[in-house]
Amino acid sequence: xxxxxxxxxxxxxxxxxxxxxxxxxxxxxxxxxxxxxxxxxxxxxxxxxxxxxxxxxxxxxxxxxxxxxxxxxxxxxxxxxxxxxxxxxxxxxxxxxxxxxxxxxxxxxxxxxxxxxxxxxxxxxxxxxxxxxxxxxxxxxxxxxxxxxxxxxxxxxxxxxxxxxxxxxxxxxxxxxxxxxxxxxxxxxxxxxxxxxxx
Numbered sequence: 001x002x003x004x005x006x007x008x009x010x011x012x013x014x015x016x017x018x019x020x021x022x023x024x025x026x027x028x029x030x031x032x033x034x035x036x037x038x039x040x041x042x043x044x045x046x047x048x049x050x051x052x053x054x055x056x057x058x059x060x061x062x063x064x065x066x067x068x069x070x071x072x073x074x075x076x077x078x079x080x081x082x083x084x085x086x087x088x089x090x091x092x093x094x095x096x097x098x099x100x101x102x103x104x105x106x107x108x109x110x111x112x113x114x115x116x117x118x119x120x121x122x123x124x125x126x127x128x129x130x131x132x133x134x135x136x137x138x139x140x141x142x143x144x145x146x147x148x149x150x151x152x153x154x155x156x157x158x159x160x161x162x163x164x165x166x167x168x169x170x171x172x173x174x175x176x177x178x179x180x181x182x183x184x185x186x187x188x189x190x191x192x193x194x195x196x197x198x199x
Contacts, residue, residue: 001031002100003079007069008049009039011087016048022085022093023054027100033079037069045087071179082174084167091166099168109173113166 004022008015022034034055038046040063049057058072070084081103083096091113102108169177 001033001079002027002081002083002096003033003035003073003077004083004085004096005070005073005077006034006036006085006087007039007066007073008036008041008045008087009063009066009069010041010043010045012041012043012045012048014089015045015087016052018085018087018089018093019052019055025093025096027096030081030100033077035073035076037073039063039065039069067179074174074177074179077174080171082169082171095166099166103168103170109170111166111168113168 006018006022011018019034019036022032025032035058036049036055037058038049038060040060046059049055056076058069058076060069060072073084074082081100083099085091085093095113099111099113102111
């Protein structure tokens with residue numbers, strides 16, 4: 001089984017479409033467990049989530065941050081494999097098969113998705129001065145690229161998107177992860193816990 005963990009904070013415009021897509025994705029020989037953490041949303045996302053069947057919903061009464069949401073999702077998960085999925089539409093759930101393949105073939109225990117490699121394959125400019133996603137903020141984009149370089153230097157890795165919403169790993173790795181950070185700073189902490197990955 002694969003557990004798909006989706007932290008949600010004020011994603012009223014995208015969450016319904018995203019979950020519809022996640023439910024439709026077929027992953028060969030694997031059942032899906034969809035765990036959604038409503039991180040104290042104030043825009044109506046929580047109301048939408050309460051009306052959606054086929055998900056395990058965790059509700060925070062106030063916003064605690066993405067790190068806290070991920071920790072809650074991991075603690076609830078039962079899958080042999082775990083996928084993290086952001087609640088916006090920046091990432092395509094139809095890529096789950098590609099992300100899981102190195103784990104299913106035992107070539108790796110951790111895979112990081114990459115917005116930049118994905119767009120590069122489509123021959124879209126992904127230089128430092130061109131945003132990978134039209135809806136992202138430019139300074140956030142530059143910050144993510146810089147953090148990726150720092151992470152590769154510190155941990156001797158070769159990833160292209162440290163802050164990616166797609167982190168895929170085995171249950172064995174999940175059992176070794178302890179997330180103490182409450183907000184987005186959980187990403188480097190997560191990297192340290194999983195060791196070297198691909199992506």
